[in-house]
Amino acid sequence: MQQPPEPVPALLDGPAVDVSDAHELLLCYLEWYRKALMRKLTGLSDDQLRAPVEPLGWSPLGLVQHLGWVERRWLRWGFAAEEIVAYPPGGDTEEWTVPANSTTAQVMSAYQAEVTVSNSLVTTAALSDKARLGGRFTDPEQAPTLGRILFHLLQEYARHVGHLDVARELIDGETGE
Incomplete structure (x- = not known):
C-alpha cells in the first residue's frame, strides 16, 4: 500500500502568495495574526x-x-472617532489584569466583539482614508490614514504574538514559530 505524500509546508505565513492588493494584504495578515493569537492559547487550562x-x-x-x-x-476611537471609553479607568494595570469575576469566555467574547467592529470599519474603507476627527485625533494634521493604522495594528499583533510565544514556553515548554 502506497503511503500518502508528506504535506508540503507553506513557504509563507499569512495570506495566499497571490494576494498583492495592499488593502487585502494588510487585512489578511491582521486576521492571520489574530488567529495565531488564538492558536497559541490552545491547550492551556483556564488556570494557565x-x-x-x-x-x-x-x-x-x-x-x-x-x-x-x-x-x-x-x-473605534481612532479611525471612526467614536465617543467611547478608550482606556480602562485603572490604566495599564487594569487593561492587562483580568478581574476575578470575569470568566475566560467573557474576556474572549469581548475581544471578539472588538475584532468584529474593527472588521466592519475597515473592510470597505480605503487605505488612504484619514481618521475622522473628534475621537483620538482632533488635529487634521495628526490624523493618520487607515493604512497607517492597520500597519500599526499589524506590528502590535506581531510583537504580542511573539511575547505569547515566550509566555507559552515559560508555562508549559510549548514553542511556536
Whole structure:
C-alpha cells in the first residue's frame, strides 16, 4: 500500500502568495495574526490562561484583553472617532489584569466583539482614508490614514504574538514559530 505524500509546508505565513492588493494584504495578515493569537492559547487550562507568567507579569488572557483594548483604541476611537471609553479607568494595570469575576469566555467574547467592529470599519474603507476627527485625533494634521493604522495594528499583533510565544514556553515548554 502506497503511503500518502508528506504535506508540503507553506513557504509563507499569512495570506495566499497571490494576494498583492495592499488593502487585502494588510487585512489578511491582521486576521492571520489574530488567529495565531488564538492558536497559541490552545491547550492551556483556564488556570494557565489566567495566571500571570513570571517574570513577564501578565497572563495570556490578560494579553487577549489588552489586544481588545488596542483594537478599540485604534479603530473605534481612532479611525471612526467614536465617543467611547478608550482606556480602562485603572490604566495599564487594569487593561492587562483580568478581574476575578470575569470568566475566560467573557474576556474572549469581548475581544471578539472588538475584532468584529474593527472588521466592519475597515473592510470597505480605503487605505488612504484619514481618521475622522473628534475621537483620538482632533488635529487634521495628526490624523493618520487607515493604512497607517492597520500597519500599526499589524506590528502590535506581531510583537504580542511573539511575547505569547515566550509566555507559552515559560508555562508549559510549548514553542511556536
